Amino acid sequence: MSQNRKSADSLEDLYADTLHYHVNTGGETIHAKRMPGRFRNLKWLTMSTWLAFFIGPYLQWGDHQAILFDIPGRKFHLFGATIWPQDIWMLSLLLILLAITLFGVTAVAGRVFCGYFCFQTVWTDVFTWIEDKIEGNAIQRRRLDKAAWSADKIRKKTLKHSLWLLVSILTGITFAAYFTDAFELWNGYLTFSAPYIAWVVLALFIAGTYILAGFMREQVCFWLCPYARIQSVMVDKDSILPTYDYHRGEPRGKVKSKSSDAATKGDCIDCKMCVGVCPTGVDIREGLSEGCITCGLCIDACDSIMDKVGKPKGLIRYLSHKEMDGVTLPPVFKRPRVITYSTIFMLAVTGIIYGLATIPPVELSIVHSRQPLFMRMSDGSIQNKYTIKAVNKLETDQRVSLTVKSSSGDVHMVKEAYFKDITLKAGKMVPFSIFLQATPASLEHENTDVQLTIQGITQPDITVTYDSVFVGPKK
Structure with missing residues (x-):
């Protein structure tokens, strides 16, 4: 005991x-x-x-940051993958x-x-x-x-809050660096040339970190x-x-x-x-x-x-x-x-x-025009309009060709030669319109299945197909 x-x-x-x-x-x-x-x-x-949080924006992968949420460019870089x-x-x-x-x-x-x-x-x-x-x-x-307030208390409180603010500043800059080039951002802050939104993000994150972690x-x-x-x-x-x-x-x-x-x-x-x-x-x-x-x-x-x-x-x-x-x-x-x-x-x-x-390296989106569904031309042929949006997700420009294939009937592109060599800019979306044409006699049904294919010229292994429909007059 x-x-x-x-x-x-x-x-x-x-x-x-x-x-x-x-x-x-x-x-x-x-x-x-x-x-x-x-x-x-x-x-x-x-x-x-959480050290990875502070390191993440400064890692490089190829010619861009390993982790970059590029909002203006509408893409996320996650090491080797681009979303x-x-x-x-x-x-x-x-x-x-x-x-x-x-x-x-x-x-x-x-x-x-x-x-x-x-x-x-x-x-x-x-x-x-x-x-x-x-x-x-x-x-x-x-x-x-x-x-009571004294020189020693002021010294300790000043040092503490200074370090708190330093951690808050580093946190705010690191957070902002995930959304833009980290080194350019640092240069912008140090030279006071950063865009207005960058200062707003930094101020909000400093205030949030300082108040929530330090006081609340x-x-x-x-x-x-x-x-x-x-x-x-x-x-x-x-x-x-x-x-x-x-x-x-x-x-x-x-x-x-x-x-x-x-x-x-x-x-x-x-x-x-x-x-x-x-x-x-x-x-x-x-x-x-x-x-x-x-x-x-x-x-x-x-x-x-x-x-x-x-x-x-x-x-x-x-x-x-x-x-x-x-x-x-x-x-x-x-x-x-x-x-x-x-x-x-x-x-x-x-x-x-x-x-x-x-x-897919190339994303293809095709929208059939609905106003009108089809047009009857002066020579009696039927035309359909399609709006195409092709996104090149690769880091290099790609030359591609566009072809069309129908399940039945003589469906072909108007001015088909124009689409034998199309350049898709790296990381960009290329919008364009095409017209498909067919004679009424060759159409077996009101709706005819068509398949549009983008075939790579720069990289022949790139093949993207999209299924759509060609609309004609009622039978």
Whole structure:
């Protein structure tokens, strides 16, 4: 018991870090204690993946950026693939894929995205890390906030906000760089020659990052993020979440020297350290809360306290409600919700892979004129007008020829020689009109199937066909 007394003495300093343990509704700033542990290490690891965000716009692939969302050019460059407006359905599949991944992970393990990958969570953690390094630990930061203004306080606050603004500026420029040439954008900003819209985007992103990550912090999770509101319909009793084992922890009580008193208490010593490290300030012991982002930092904190008082770890751990009640969980892939999400996920992946593998080098769109459907010429022949839009998705100009073939009848192009050699500019859409002509006697039906084919001259392997119809008078 002397060991417990020593441990209790060593915990006195820790209690001061957790004075503010109620859910914050915006009336105060939460200063969470930063503690080492396996979930903190995991959080640093997942946060480091955001380095790719800052590197992405500066990678080159051929003669363009590896990742470039060229809105004026109406195309997206994703490494070796170029996505055009005609292929936008793949973007829809990608959004479905990301949403289903989010839903599936939430159904299995709660708000893992919020805890480890969310832009707001990651940038807030970076901002509070800077704050911790400059202003000190949680106790020191609270004291500094309450202290009168002095030269030392002004120095620390100025340095902190300067670094916050620097991170916000880098974030804003990097975000804008995904939509234009990154190096030209930097040159534009540094020489104050960037276009007006570039300054607007930068200002909005700086303000958003600075305010949301620096000041609002957990309030975004509580009041602005819709995901916190709808998580209750995504999790169930099978979902594995950071959970307080009340069977083992209750009744709570401070560490006492008397063994008889200790025997009547649970393992929770009510130190509130789990609340003190929570970035949103919620009490995990009160059950699932919309403020819990399942980051697991409370588990690190509780395990460290259990080590100090000589009790087993795991008072707070990833656990499902069924496991808490002693029920064995079914295998993950036997759960109906997971099966549904997995099926949609695989269908979306298959669609995206198919789309990327079958993107045609030349996209052909042909619209038959409806006003009028056909024209009767002075020589008695029938003409139909077609508007053609040919998009060259390659990086080089392409010479192509256009031919027509009909299922029956003598359907041919007017001035056919003009279409034997057409140049499609690289990355451009070439619109033009053609007229198909036929004699009424050669038409067997009112509607005759026709097939228009673009055949590559520069690259003979390019062949694109389009099925349409030639309309004639009623038989």
